[in-house]
Amino acid sequence: MNSLLEAxxxxxxxxxxxxxxxxxxxxxxxxxxxxxxxxxxxxxEYRFAGLGAGPEGRVAASLVDQALLGxxxxxxxxxxxxxxxxxxxxTPRKGKR
Numbered sequence: 001m002n003s004l005l006e007a008x009x010x011x012x013x014x015x016x017x018x019x020x021x022x023x024x025x026x027x028x029x030x031x032x033x034x035x036x037x038x039x040x041x042x043x044x045e046y047r048f049a050g051l052g053a054g055p056e057g058r059v060a061a062s063l064v065d066q067a068l069l070g071x072x073x074x075x076x077x078x079x080x081x082x083x084x085x086x087x088x089x090x091t092p093r094k095g096k097r
Contacts, residue, residue, distance in 0.1 A: 002043045008067040016066070017084060025094035030087040044068060044092040059083040 006028060013019045013027055033040045038053035038061075040046040046067040050073055051058050062075035 002041075005043060005067065009063060012063065013068045013084075017081065017082070021096055022093065023088055025096050026091050027084055027087055028095050030091055031060040031063060034035065035064075047073075050074065056083060 009028060009031065011026045012026045014021060019027065023087045024060075033041045034053060034057040037047075037058050038046070038049050040049060041066070042076060044064075046053075048063055048067055049057060049061040053061055058073070059075050059080055062073050062080060065071065065073055
């Protein structure tokens with residue numbers, strides 16, 4: 001777990017995707033969960049997981065890549081926004097990061 005990466009992800013979710021600050025913890029927990037399923041920690045190496053991490057994991061890896069000022073791999077903006085909405089709908093609230 002990399003706290004600097006988590007801070008960058010939180011900033012990305014707040015500023016680019018305009019999430020409520022109370023929802024960033026929920027999305028970060030979902031990203032952390034998908035990183036663990038793919039066999040990674042939430043660190044800079046997870047950004048290269050891509051489709052090998054599964055469809056939801058690909059979106060999570062794309063968010064990590066965008067937070068590190070990368071291109072966001074092959075996930076479209078629509079897919080990312082849709083997946084974030086889905087995570088917020090089905091996951092219990094965690095609060096602020």
